[in-house]
Amino acid sequence: MVTGQDVAEFLGRGDDAELVTLAGLHLPVVTAFVRAYVRGNGFVDGEANADLQAVIKTACSRLAVNPQQARRIQIDDFSQTFATLDGFTLPELAILNLYRRRVG
Numbered sequence: 338m339v340t341g342q343d344v345a346e347f348l349g350r351g352d353d354a355e356l357v358t359l360a361g362l363h364l365p366v367v368t369a370f371v372r373a374y375v376r377g378n379g380f381v382d383g384e385a386n387a388d389l390q391a392v393i394k395t396a397c398s399r400l401a402v403n404p405q406q407a408r409r410i411q412i413d414d415f416s417q418t419f420a421t422l423d424g425f426t427l428p429e430l431a432i433l434n435l436y437r438r439r440v441g
Contacts, residue, residue: 338384338385338390339364339368339385339390339393339394339397340361340364341356341357341358341359341360341361341362341364341401342357342360343394344356344357344360344364344394344397344398344401345357345360345401347394347395347398348398348401348402356401356402359401360397360398360401363397363400363401364393364397366400367393367396367397367400368385368393370396371385371389371392371393371396371433372385374425374433374437375389375433375436375437376437376438378436378437378438379436388432388435388436389432389433389436391432392425392429392432392433395426395428395429396425396426396429
């Protein structure tokens with residue numbers, strides 16, 4: 338089971354209690370996204386297997402570091418573009434599609 342601590346450590350911020358808490362709050366939502374995408378495949382007794390846990394961790398990390406889901410900010414000459422959770426990335430989809438039944 339992926340925890341908020343796991344997500345924070347993945348981001349190299351395992352000692353950031355606020356991030357651990359925030360990631361923990363986002364995990365059920367991201368887990369539901371993954372479960373829905375794979376239609377429950379790869380989950381045993383409600384727990385994702387190791388492959389799906391990796392997807393949950395990476396997707397949750399994008400949401401935890403940018404909870405407002407801001408795409409870009411600009412102040413004078415400075416601008417920054419953020420990662421957002423507006424779908425799964427290609428590497429995540431490569432894993433998810435192993436578990437998703439795609440043909441009739």
